[in-house]
Amino acid sequence: MEHRNRVGTVEKAVDVLQYLHEAGVPRGVTAIGRGLGLPKATAHRLLKTLGRRGLVERDDAGRYRPGIALVALGLGVIEREPVVAAARPVLEAEAERIGETIFLAGARGGRLFVLDKCEGSSFLRAAPRIGSEVPLHATAVGKVYLALAADQVQRDEAAPAYTDRTLLADALDDDLARVAERGWAQNREEWIPGLAGLAAPVYARGRVVASIAASGAAARAEVWGPDAIEPLIRAAREIGARLEGTT
Amino acid sequence: MEHRNRVGTVEKAVDVLQYLHEAGVPRGVTAIGRGLGLPKATAHRLLKTLGRRGLVERDDAGRYRPGIALVALGLGVIEREPVVAAARPVLEAEAERIGETIFLAGARGGRLFVLDKCEGSSFLRAAPRIGSEVPLHATAVGKVYLALAADQVQRDEAAPAYTDRTLLADALDDDLARVAERGWAQNREEWIPGLAGLAAPVYARGRVVASIAASGAAARAEVWGPDAIEPLIRAAREIGARLEGTT
DNA sequence: TTGCGATGTTCCATTATATGAAACGCTGGT
DNA sequence: ACCAGCGTTTCATATAATGGAACATCGCAA
Structure with a gap:
């Protein structure tokens, strides 16, 4: 024993x-x-x-x-992720193109972390930092994982309501079913008031390896409107292709 | 023994x-x-x-x-720096105002690290990351430390020439004398070709506790011209005041 | 399909390392 | 000047770590 x-x-x-x-x-x-x-x-x-x-x-x-040696070790964990290197130029191009903050998030140890980001408007500069954990049920990247890669994350049955728009229980399940059907997720002030965004899965070798998201002010329909998701899906596909291309 | x-x-x-x-x-x-x-x-x-x-x-x-637990530990080292919390809104305001990337750098263990940054133009998104070490002799923040807080850093006598504009030996000493005299530093493609910037020291309780820098394309005179330094010095003073205000 | 080499994992007698009570030096406050 | 509390060091002793050997597993070549 x-x-x-x-x-x-x-x-x-x-x-x-x-x-x-x-x-x-x-x-x-x-x-x-x-x-x-x-x-x-x-x-x-x-x-x-x-x-x-x-x-x-x-x-x-x-x-x-x-x-300070912990900083190098911590940073190294992020930087040595192949998906981070593959995604970097795509995140930069996308942030430049739409002027909003673009995130890359991935699951580790059953939780979801920001692996990288390129900042856009000032609204989002403060949240969240690279390396931070983000909630599954109240973010677009989180819902991508819950719907499309649930085996890689541990759903919190006692997930809190961050705002009065946070989806819980059956409402969350209904939304996850929509995410699974159309292959992308949307966040409308479910985590932080005033914050909205869209996310798409990044696939490599048939698995979800990350999720890419664009976020910005909820007042800007361009951030979460139907026209915004196609470029994000293309960006996600490009990242996946770059990952597989290194084989 | x-x-x-x-x-x-x-x-x-x-x-x-x-x-x-x-x-x-x-x-x-x-x-x-x-x-x-x-x-x-x-x-x-x-x-x-x-x-x-x-x-x-x-x-x-x-x-x-x-x-992944190393990420939280490493991130925590950065986030718990009082100067990082004090500087954050000032960096955001400044990045928004001038549209360039604003950095905060500080000395730890004799070396200089990026403690925080707010991104501006796409040129600088790739370099350097929060938590990265930056060279002393070839960056504006580094020259601020060498000239105004040399006791906090360990000067590398074998410092390399990164570009043909990197200042070494007597040329560097002359430049450091100018930095000491006027209280700010300038980088004109001394580290990375095409990259320029200005930096000012952040003082608290009479000591240099960080250096704030604005960086961007060398082609943009607004980045490194004489008109650019006054707002940066004001921003540095504001950070120092916020630090001291928490006493 | 089988055998083999290399890897990962576990055991436990032995040893090396860590422990922690006590003592000492230093500092700040009264 | 004194004292309480902190940081640091010592060393006899206890305990945790060690690592050789054995076993289990895996991937690959024939």
Whole structure:
């Protein structure tokens, strides 16, 4: 039987990183030890080791915070996705053409993350960042996954209503059926008030590998109107072709 | 004396993460063990532990790659910088106003990283990403640091010439003297051909805490001309004031 | 279809590493 | 000047990690 109740040294070190990440502000040795139920000496030694490798660093007051080496590691996870490299020029061309923010999202570990984006209008600059998780039921890219690649994501049965337009239960199921039928999804202020968008799946080797979305102000019909989806579907197909072309 | 020749368990785990990051493609247990000089059993156990916490994951073929949890950690390093939060609306307003990409860069561990950016013209979408390191001697933000906050960065004596306009040795020192005198820096295709920009320091409590830059095509004099720097200096001052205002 | 080589996974006796109580040095506040 | 609380270090001891060996699985060639 596995030693499930024992926490190994590596897991303690990861706990330290998670603790500092969640704390959001630099913390001292004593606070970290208390927060994790570890003696000061143990916390100190783990911090020293993580610090030697740049995963933790000290601020001017000597307190500990997550280190800059994590940025390279995190960025590397995104950049080494083949679909990100394949999609980049297509996202740029599309953002330039329509003047709105174009996102690429993909499923990892059952959740949906922004893999890349090219910004358009100022409305969308603040949400969301590359690397952020986005909700499945309240975004166009999320509904693409729920309808067309449900095996790759874990649907949240207790999904919240973000706005009074968020679709839940039967209304969501009805909308997902429409997404499955026509092969693309629409978001009309279901996640963030005033925000609308369209998304199409990116296929490679017969599987959904990402979803591309255009988002902008709900007041602009051009963002979510029927004329907007064809170019997005073409862009998605081009990304898929570029992915398969590298075989 | 410290046991310097021994590599602890946490450091082996970090070695595994670095190895996968640098490999750039998923690797198997045997290859990881060989690459790091570890027995397969040791490599396997470390991968299992890292995998339980999402820092490593397996692809469809069962090979190991850096995990999505690193993205959140890396993103968190950037997002929790007070200067990033303070600067965000200022960067957005400035990018909207001039239509060019606005960057925020800051020094960490002696090197310079892009902490945030708001994209403008299509020219600059591809370079560089948030979280990327940028060279000191060949960028406007880098020259701001070398001239006005040299204690926070480690100047590379063997800095390369990226283009035929890259300033080195005495020419760079002369330019840094001008930057110190007037309080801002200019890049005229010194890093990437065709790319120009201006940068100003962000001060808080008497220290340089970041540098803000506007960048765009070298063909557009509006990007690097004398009329462009005043609004950037105002933007830098506003960020500094917002930082100090939270005290 | 079968056999083989290479990979991934597990076990457990042994060892090396980590532990953490205690002591010490330092800092900031009163 | 003093004290409480923090950060850092030591080292006897405990515990977790180690890694050789064995086993299970997989992919490929004949």
